[in-house]
Amino acid sequence: MFKEPSRWGAYLDGLNKLIETIIKDLDFSSEKAFLDFAYSFAQLLDKNPQNHRPEHYQFIVNLIKRFTKYLYDPAQANLEKDADAFWRLNLINLMLASVQGLLVDGVLHHDSLDTLDEYDYRDWLRKHGAWETTINSAFVRSLYDLVYAFPDGNIATPRLAAGTAIRVLVSIVFQYNGAVMWKMQAGMGETVITPLYQVLKRRGVKFKFFHVVEELNLDDEQKSITRIKISRQVNLKNPQQEYDPLINVKDLPCWPSSPLYHQIVDAEAKKLQAENINLESYWTTWENVAEINLNKGVDFDIVVLGTSLAPLATICHELLDAEKNPAYQNWRQIVTKVKTVPTQGGQLWLKPTLLQLGWKLSSPVLGSYVEPLSVYADMSELLVRENWPAAQFPYNVAYFTGVIPDPKIPPKSDHGFPEREQQKIVAKTINFLQNYIGHLWPNATRLDNPQGLNWDLLVDIQNRHGVERFQAQYWRINIDPSERYVLSVPGSTMYRIKTDKSGFDNLYLAGDWINNGFNAGCVEATIMSSMQATRAILQQYFQIRYNKKIIHESGYIKSY
Numbered sequence: 001m002f003k004e005p006s007r008w009g010a011y012l013d014g015l016n017k018l019i020e021t022i023i024k025d026l027d028f029s030s031e032k033a034f035l036d037f038a039y040s041f042a043q044l045l046d047k048n049p050q051n052h053r054p055e056h057y058q059f060i061v062n063l064i065k066r067f068t069k070y071l072y073d074p075a076q077a078n079l080e081k082d083a084d085a086f087w088r089l090n091l092i093n094l095m096l097a098s099v100q101g102l103l104v105d106g107v108l109h110h111d112s113l114d115t116l117d118e119y120d121y122r123d124w125l126r127k128h129g130a131w132e133t134t135i136n137s138a139f140v141r142s143l144y145d146l147v148y149a150f151p152d153g154n155i156a157t158p159r160l161a162a163g164t165a166i167r168v169l170v171s172i173v174f175q176y177n178g179a180v181m182w183k184m185q186a187g188m189g190e191t192v193i194t195p196l197y198q199v200l201k202r203r204g205v206k207f208k209f210f211h212v213v214e215e216l217n218l219d220d221e222q223k224s225i226t227r228i229k230i231s232r233q234v235n236l237k238n239p240q241q242e243y244d245p246l247i248n249v250k251d252l253p254c255w256p257s258s259p260l261y262h263q264i265v266d267a268e269a270k271k272l273q274a275e276n277i278n279l280e281s282y283w284t285t286w287e288n289v290a291e292i293n294l295n296k297g298v299d300f301d302i303v304v305l306g307t308s309l310a311p312l313a314t315i316c317h318e319l320l321d322a323e324k325n326p327a328y329q330n331w332r333q334i335v336t337k338v339k340t341v342p343t344q345g346g347q348l349w350l351k352p353t354l355l356q357l358g359w360k361l362s363s364p365v366l367g368s369y370v371e372p373l374s375v376y377a378d379m380s381e382l383l384v385r386e387n388w389p390a391a392q393f394p395y396n397v398a399y400f401t402g403v404i405p406d407p408k409i410p411p412k413s414d415h416g417f418p419e420r421e422q423q424k425i426v427a428k429t430i431n432f433l434q435n436y437i438g439h440l441w442p443n444a445t446r447l448d449n450p451q452g453l454n455w456d457l458l459v460d461i462q463n464r465h466g467v468e469r470f471q472a473q474y475w476r477i478n479i480d481p482s483e484r485y486v487l488s489v490p491g492s493t494m495y496r497i498k499t500d501k502s503g504f505d506n507l508y509l510a511g512d513w514i515n516n517g518f519n520a521g522c523v524e525a526t527i528m529s530s531m532q533a534t535r536a537i538l539q540q541y542f543q544i545r546y547n548k549k550i551i552h553e554s555g556y557i558k559s560y
Contacts (some may be wrong), residue, residue: 006402024087033072038063049108057103066097068129090134095124097165104156112517113163117493124162142367143169145374145402147521148485149542153405155371164488164519171501176245176480182379186385192491192523194246194504198253209243210234210259210279210293211306216507219296222322224305224506226296231288232271235265247277250385282480285415302506304533309513310340310481319504327503330495337495338513340484344372346475347379349394349459350444354378357396357457358443373429374404394459400429403485404477418479425477430470458493486521493519499529499537508533 038060045052070090101124107113116124121143122135136142141158144150147168149160172180184191201207210233217227236243243263246253259279261269268289271277275287294300307315313335320335322328354363365377377399388394403426410417437444438451446454453464460472478484496515499508509529512521516529 001495017530022080030384032067034063034067038067047309049313053246054106058077061100061103064100065129068093068096080505086133087137087139090137091139093131093134094137094139097125097128098169101125101162101164104128110217113167114493114519116163116166117161117488118491119162120157120158120490121160121165123396123490131365133399138368139459141374145314145367148341148401148403148404149487149489150341150372151342151487151489154402155374155403159487159489161490161493161519163493168520169517179337182365183365183381186252186382187254188523190385194253194255197245207242207245209245210236211292213311213315214291214301216305216318218318218322218325222328224296224504228294228300228303228399229251230292230294232290232292233286233288234259234268235289236263237265238263249387252385253283267549280480280482281418283410283412283415283417286352296506297542302508302537304508304510304537305502306510306530308340308482308484308511309335309338309486310484325503330497330503332499333495334497334513339489341487342404342406342477342479342483343401343485344429344477345399346405346421346429346473348398348400349395350396350398350457350474351459352444352457353395354380356443357441359441369440370432372404373400373432375401376440388459389461392459392461407479409479417425418477421479422475426470426475428471429469429475433470486511488520500540510537 009414041056042060043219045056071092101116102108105113106361119127124141125135125140126132142187143165144158144160144250149158151157151159183284185393203275212231212233214229214231216225216228218224221227243260245255246516247256248254259269259272261273263480264272265387270278272286278284289301305316316331319331320328322331333470334466350357359378363378363380365375367375369376379398379399381398383394383397404421407417407421433453434449435451437453441453442450444457446452453467458473460468460469464471493515496513496519497509499510499514501515502509510526510533512518512523512525514529516525516532518525520529
């Protein structure tokens with residue numbers, strides 16, 4: 001990442017400008033000369049980091065340490081009374097410690113930041129001179145919160161690979177255009193997934209909804225995928241036509257929260273509705289209607305495995321046991337070393353506006369609040385996308401997310417497991433609202449409890465009373481294997497597999513769990529991995545088609 005001269009120069013320039021902005025109005029007098037000298041000296045270095053010498057970096061580090069020494073003594077607590085100056089100094093310390101670490105650990109001479117992923121980010125900052133007030137600051141904690149960096153759902157033991165953390169921060173602070181964060185103007189499904197679905201459909205891609213991948217089977221030599229076992233969940237009324245998954249809400253194509261039953265044969269649709277069956281649940285009571293075997297050379301040639309990480313242990317068990325193929329060790333390592341965590345998320349619809357709730361700043365997206373519901377976002381701008389009766393129209397919608405303690409996962413036959421876990425989390429959420437909402441919304445509390453939510457402020461079309469109004473809100477837990485969030489824990493990056501390195505000659509990988517260069521749980525990493533898979537498949541296609549023929553054209557050698 002930093003070997004490219006343009007990237008390193010842009011990083012230094014951006015860092016210098018950011019520090020200039022932060023220290024504005026803070027009196028450093030002559031001490032800032034050390035920082036200016038470090039910046040000027042760095043600008044004089046060769047544009048190619050490979051030509052730098054260790055003593056160059058050490059000189060810059062020494063200057064940074066001199067400046068940091070005069071910046072602030074964390075033992076002097078009097079400055080903490082000035083909250084604005086205090087957080088600005090901690091932010092400066094964070095950036096300077098990061099620069100020191102990048103220089104001392106020789107990152108500029110490596111291909112990427114992955115060499116730092118053996119460290120937890122906070123441990124790495126501490127190693128390179130970050131103050132404890134910086135390491136425990138809301139800024140650092142928010143980074144952990146936003147990527148759910150709590151293995152096993154244990155909020156007391158946050159763990160995040162240092163290289164991945166730095167990559168995320170550098171992208172946000174120095175490469176994002178216009179703001180460090182943008183709010184979607186509709187749901188994730190409608191903003192990101194629907195356009196991708198529609199484009200692919202127009203290009204001729206066929207979608208088979210209501211199908212579950214059961215397992216991938218290998219050939220006798222254990223070198224390629226020879227069969228894919230699939231179960232079909234329901235029968236469509238018109239099997240000759242594809243299922244149409246979208247509904248129209250205020251002229252926006254949207255994904256509904258339940259199947260569109262009118263497209264499913266009546267008997268199955270009635271049972272699904274009557275028993276409120278969740279077809280997406282690993283523990284569903286539903287019995288599938290058909291088994292399908294897709295065979296290599298007949299139904300497929302190439303397989304792109306785009307599922308999430310946690311289901312691999314089930315559907316790829318033959319790959320994990322393929323001892324004839326050395327790649328089986330890589331598969332065993334990725335399912336054990338790259339971790340996932342169950343999460344929760346919910347929405348509250350409220351009658352008052354954000355200002356009436358008592359929030360006096362701009363519309364927030366924040367982390368490092370009370371764990372485990374530490375991430376809160378005001379998403380009231382999405383209300384225009386929703387249909388509400390005039391008498392019950394909400395003027396605020398709040399999103400909360402966080403991790404949940406990792407439960408012991410029972411077998412598929414324990415059909416009641418999801419509901420039991422859901423009720424546990426609902427009880428904890430109600431406790432959160434009864435005890436911790438006052439700091440966010442001081443005007444939304446009860447007279448007898450200045451920290452507890454006034455339940456009457458929640459919108460409920462059925463107009464229930466008290467805490468029962470919570471039933472009208474939306475809250476869910478993500479415990480199914482395909483829903484679990486992929487983490488970037490220290491020491492795990494080396495076990496991620498690249499899209500074309502599955503070890504099986506017709507299998508390509510896609511998802512935020514593979515080695516895609518970003519290696520963090522987000523839709524951006526997923527899209528990057530999909531583009532990488534596409535390039536790898538096309539490269540293989542052209543190599544086969546042209547038999548690796550080298551074409552000489554206009555004095556250049558081009559490989560097709």
